[in-house]
Each structure stands twice: as structure tokens, then as C-alpha cells.
Amino acid sequence: RPTPRHADRPITALPYGDSRCEKIELLLHDQVPSRRDSHRLWRIHRIRLQQISTTTQQPHRTMDQLDIGPETAQALGSMSAKDKQELNQFVVNETQKAQIQQSIHSLTDTCFRKCVTSKISSGQLDRYEEPCMRNCVDRFMDSQMTVIQHLEKMRQI
Numbered sequence: 001r002p003t004p005r006h007a008d009r010p011i012t013a014l015p016y017g018d019s020r021c022e023k024i025e026l027l028l029h030d031q032v033p034s035r036r037d038s039h040r041l042w043r044i045h046r047i048r049l050q051q052i053s054t055t056t057q058q059p060h061r062t063m064d065q066l067d068i069g070p071e072t073a074q075a076l077g078s079m080s081a082k083d084k085q086e087l088n089q090f091v092v093n094e095t096q097k098a099q100i101q102q103s104i105h106s107l108t109d110t111c112f113r114k115c116v117t118s119k120i121s122s123g124q125l126d127r128y129e130e131p132c133m134r135n136c137v138d139r140f141m142d143s144q145m146t147v148i149q150h151l152e153k154m155r156q157i
Contacts, residue, residue: 103144107136107137107140110136111132111133111136111137111140112133114132114136115129115132115133115136116129116133117129
């Protein structure tokens with residue numbers, strides 16, 4: 001198995017020591033790009049991310065397909081081809097991260113509504129809620145791993 005690109009990053013401790021969680025965490029770390037320190041690039045990234053959040057998302061649009069203002073167009077025009085490629089990759093990665101975060105929020109909401117049925121009077125789940133949450137998360141992680149493995153197989157073809 002190839003070594004992850006960001007093997008030097010620590011893996012966040014995940015609940016219950018579930019190795020499936022750790023595998024997904026490793027896969028996610030491989031998708032996260034390293035950040036550039038350039039203020040100019042960050043400004044363009046921020047503008048592009050604002051455009052993504054305010055417009056209907058279309059998968060993997062190129063910079064030529066963006067509806068941008070003249071100032072942004074001028075800044076993009078002065079970028080090298082390599083910087084444009086890095087910017088496109090950054091936008092794709094940020095979109096993927098946003099989708100992953102949305103999935104996690106959806107999981108949390110679904111499992112909480114399903115499993116937490118009593119009033120929350122203490123800082124802990126009761127004896128029936130904890131196994132329910134664990135099973136709900138396990139089913140989600142299993143399905144996500146299946147999807148990731150299937151996409152990985154498709155990518156290798």
C-alpha cells in the first residue's frame with residue numbers, strides 16, 4: 001500500500017478506536033492539499049469559495065467557466081498556468097471537504113434524531129442511546145468505506 005502524501009500529519013483520535021474511522025481519516029488526509037502562504041493566491045481562493053457558496057454548484061468547473069468580476073478576471077489573467085492549475089485543484093479539494101463536512105453534519109443529525117429520544121439531563125448518553133449511536137455511526141462508516149473503495153476501483157480502471 002502506498003504511503004499517504006501527508007503521513008507526517010497526526011491522525012485525530014476517533015471514538016471507540018474504530019479502525020474503519022482511522023482508514024477514512026487517512027484517506028481524507030490524502031485529499032487535503034498543503035496551503036500556500038501567498039496572500040495573492042489566498043485572496044483569489046477566498047473569492048472563488050464565496051462564489052461557490054453563492055452560486056449553484058457545478059462539478060469541477062474550470063476558471064474559464066466562472067462568472068467573475070473584472071478585478072478577479074485581471075488577477076486570474078496574470079497568474080501562471082501552474083498557479084491556475086493549483087487554484088483549480090484547491091477549489092476542487094475545498095468543495096470535496098465541504099461535501100464531507102455536510103455528510104458528517106447529516107450523519108450527526110440523523111443519528112441524534114434516531115437515537116437520542118429522552119431529555120438530556122446529564123452530559124452522557126443513557127445505556128440505550130450509546131449503542132444506538134455507535135451502530136448508526138458504524139453503518140454510516142461502512143457505507144462510506146464501500147463508496148470510497150468503489151470509487152478507488154473506478155479511478156484505477
